[in-house]
Amino acid sequence: MVIGMKKILSANIFLFFIFSIVFTKFSYAQFNDYSAKLGLQMNGIINDMEFDKDLRPDNAEFKLSFLGRAFLRFELFSDMIETEFGGGAGLLTGVDVHNLKWWTYIFPFDVRFIFSPFDVDVWNPYIFAGVGAMYYNIDKFPSIPSPNPINTDGWAAVLPFGGGVEIGVSESFILDFSGGYTYTFSDDLNGYNNGKDNDGFFNVNIGFTFVNGSGSSDNDRDGLIKSIEKDIGTDPDNPDTDGDGLKDGVEVSKYFTNPLRVDSDSDNINDGDEVLVHKTNPLLADTDEDKLKDGAEINKYYTNPLNPDTDDDALFDGDEINEFKTNPLKSDTDDDKLNDGDEINLYKTNPLKADSDYDGLIDGEEINRYKTDPLNTDTDGGTVDDFTEVNRGTNPLNPDDDIVKIDVPIVLEGITFETGKAEITPESEVVLNGALKTLETYTDIVVQISGHTDDVGSETSNQKLSQRRADAVRSWLISKGIDPNRIIAIGYGENAPIVPNDSDENRRKNRRIEFKRIK
Numbered sequence: 001m002v003i004g005m006k007k008i009l010s011a012n013i014f015l016f017f018i019f020s021i022v023f024t025k026f027s028y029a030q031f032n033d034y035s036a037k038l039g040l041q042m043n044g045i046i047n048d049m050e051f052d053k054d055l056r057p058d059n060a061e062f063k064l065s066f067l068g069r070a071f072l073r074f075e076l077f078s079d080m081i082e083t084e085f086g087g088g089a090g091l092l093t094g095v096d097v098h099n100l101k102w103w104t105y106i107f108p109f110d111v112r113f114i115f116s117p118f119d120v121d122v123w124n125p126y127i128f129a130g131v132g133a134m135y136y137n138i139d140k141f142p143s144i145p146s147p148n149p150i151n152t153d154g155w156a157a158v159l160p161f162g163g164g165v166e167i168g169v170s171e172s173f174i175l176d177f178s179g180g181y182t183y184t185f186s187d188d189l190n191g192y193n194n195g196k197d198n199d200g201f202f203n204v205n206i207g208f209t210f211v212n213g214s215g216s217s218d219n220d221r222d223g224l225i226k227s228i229e230k231d232i233g234t235d236p237d238n239p240d241t242d243g244d245g246l247k248d249g250v251e252v253s254k255y256f257t258n259p260l261r262v263d264s265d266s267d268n269i270n271d272g273d274e275v276l277v278h279k280t281n282p283l284l285a286d287t288d289e290d291k292l293k294d295g296a297e298i299n300k301y302y303t304n305p306l307n308p309d310t311d312d313d314a315l316f317d318g319d320e321i322n323e324f325k326t327n328p329l330k331s332d333t334d335d336d337k338l339n340d341g342d343e344i345n346l347y348k349t350n351p352l353k354a355d356s357d358y359d360g361l362i363d364g365e366e367i368n369r370y371k372t373d374p375l376n377t378d379t380d381g382g383t384v385d386d387f388t389e390v391n392r393g394t395n396p397l398n399p400d401d402d403i404v405k406i407d408v409p410i411v412l413e414g415i416t417f418e419t420g421k422a423e424i425t426p427e428s429e430v431v432l433n434g435a436l437k438t439l440e441t442y443t444d445i446v447v448q449i450s451g452h453t454d455d456v457g458s459e460t461s462n463q464k465l466s467q468r469r470a471d472a473v474r475s476w477l478i479s480k481g482i483d484p485n486r487i488i489a490i491g492y493g494e495n496a497p498i499v500p501n502d503s504d505e506n507r508r509k510n511r512r513i514e515f516k517r518i519k
Contacts, residue, residue: 001181034211037073037082039176041207042066047094048181048200049190051142055097065092067106067203073114079219082114086131092189092201096142104189108134110160110181122168129161134184141191148193156186166209171227174209223249234259246271257282280305291318303328316342326351337364349374360387372396393438404442409450409516411498415473422468424476432476435515439482446519449473451491452498454507459493467491473513488518 045065046052067090076083086109093103097471110132116124137153162180169175181202189199218225221237229236234248241248241259246260257264257271264271267285271492274282280294282289287294290308297303303310303317310317313331320328324344331339335355343349349356349363356363366372372386373377379386382399389396401410414431424432439447451470455464470489478484499506 013466034075037071037174037209038211038212039071039073039209040206041069041071041088041176041178041205043069043088043090043203043205045090045092045490046202046204046416047092047190048202049094050192050194050197051094051096051102051190054194055192057097057099060099061095063094063101065094065201066090067108069205069207071112073209075217079217080115080117082116082503084112084114084128086110086112092136094190096144096192096488098143100143101140102138102142102191103140104191105137106134106141107136108132108158108160110158112160116166124166124168125163126166127161127163128178128180130159132160134158136186136189138188138191144192146192146194147471148187148195150188150191150193152188152191154186154188156184156189158185162203164205172211174211176205176207176209178205178207179203180205198416217247220248222247223253232259236443242271244270245276255282263295264387265294267293269298278305286318288317290316292321301328311340313339324351334363336362337368346376359385361390370396388441391441394434394438398449404438404447404517406443406517409514410517412513413471415513420465422465422472424472429476432473435473436477436480436482438515439486440476445517446486446488448488448490448514448516448518449477450496450514450516451489452496452510452512453494454497454510455494455501456507459495463491463493463495465491466493469513 010117024137030453033070043066045067047063051060067088069086069088069090071084073082073084075081088108090106090108091103092106093101093402095101110130112128112130114126114128118124118128125396131154135153135155138150160180160182163180164176164178164180167177179202181200183200184198187193187195187198191314220235220239223234224232224234226236228249232252234241239247242262244251244258244262246255246259251257251259251271255271255275262270265285267274269278269280271282274280274294278294278298285293285295287305288308290297290303290514292301292303292305294305295315297305301317301321303386306316308316310328311331313320313326315324315326315328317328320326320340324340326333326340331341333340333351334354336343336349338349338351340351343351343363347363348365354362355378356374361370361372361374363374366374366386370386370390377385377387380389380397380399380402382402384394384402386396389402412435439445449470449509451466451468451473453466455462467489468491470491474484474487474489477487494501494510497510498512499509501507501510
């Protein structure tokens with residue numbers, strides 16, 4: 001009997017391996033992720049009772065009993081421990097010591113707990129144990145009387161345990177192979193009670209299981225059911241497969257990013273930081289299309305990845321960094337009082353050099369204050385550079401004043417005196433500064449300062465007044481450091497008018513100081 005049972009178990013184990021190899025190549029199932037399983041089993045039963053052990057005759061005929069069983073299985077505790085409610089009907093049969101047949105009808109009902117720790121797709125080994133009750137009814141008694149009283153029918157507690165393997169055929173269909181032992185709290189099942197051991201039986205099973213809701217759970221609560229995660233390759237037990245700070249379901253359904261890649265757009269910022277911290281587009285490496293990747297803007301250049309022109313200078317950040325080499329965080333890189341965009345697009349000046357033409361004047365002052373050309377050192381083409389003209393007081397836009405010509409008088413407009421006096425007023429010093437700069441610039445020239453009046457008053461008094469005024473201008477220039485030998489002061493009185501003294505306006509014009517180079 002023992003040898004026969006071993007052969008049967010060996011054959012079933014062999015079948016398990018054959019089915020495992022075949023279905024591993026062609027089938028896919030999710031055993032530990034479903035809503036419910038409904039199964040049917042056909043059990044072959046090998047009795048473990050008196051007539052099969054102690055009282056078995058040598059010529060006993062082997063009898064295989066059968067049990068049909070149905071079950072409903074749920075994951076009530078976890079995805080590794082299933083709870084199964086099952087029941088069935090079968091016939092226990094065997095032969096007694098006289099090789100005569102007996103049989104008993106059985107109707108077992110039990111609750112089983114199935115432990116399957118492996119999260120696999122094709123085959124699923126498991127072990128089980130349970131508790132239940134079995135109704136039995138002895139229909140054919142053995143040919144020898146029982147030494148102890150028996151109950152011909154009734155209920156007996158049962159303890160089933162064993163193990164098996166599920167083979168996935170599809171997402172909704174599983175083949176099941178199992179074997180085990182059922183211990184009963186009764187010695188009456190075969191109609192013979194020896195008062196020593198309770199009855200029991202071995203069973204081998206082949207069955208099939210229908211799966212409802214396979215792959216429909218979301219154990220990691222990431223918004224994706226397990227079957228979808230299996231399809232796209234994410235980890236159904238990890239809500240953030242790529243570790244980018246976004247749940248897989250959010251990546252797939254909301255942001256459409258790749259849940260398997262930390263940085264979907266390859267801009268060196270992980271998707272979670274783009275969405276949650278920087279508010280950039282995790283699908284677009286350059287959110288603001290400024291020719292810089294968001295990661296470079298945030299981590300390297302500190303520019304705004306949502307604004308293509310961070311410093312509002314009319315140049316894209318990417319162009320500033322890659323083409324113009326200007327500072328994308330500073331609108332006026334060279335501090336010349338012109339923003340970089342105007343320098344490049346409008347004035348064509350160098351945004352990296354404050355003085356594009358190297359004339360000593362910064363570009364912004366040339367354009368906004370002096371109106372000179374920042375790309376030309378001598379805007380008026382009069383042979384004297386703009387810087388010199390500005391600093392000596394001549395007009396950098398007028399070539400006629402670039403060189404102080406001999407015997408060509410220049411009226412110093414704006415020099416005024418109090419009536420009948422020779423004291424220089426404070427407002428006159430602005431004009432005198434121009435004459436001073438000319439003398440400081442041209443250190444080898446000698447000039448004449450001439451004073452003139454209108455015809456009001458006597459000629460003698462006008463002569464003396466004009467001389468005093470010319471001397472006052474000479475003294476002011478000497479006080480500023482000019483060599484006295486370079487300045488001659490002459491008063492002409494009313495004898496050299498430039499317009500007739502026939503009106504107040506003309507008389508004002510005749511009251512003047514002239515500056516003239518004489519050497």
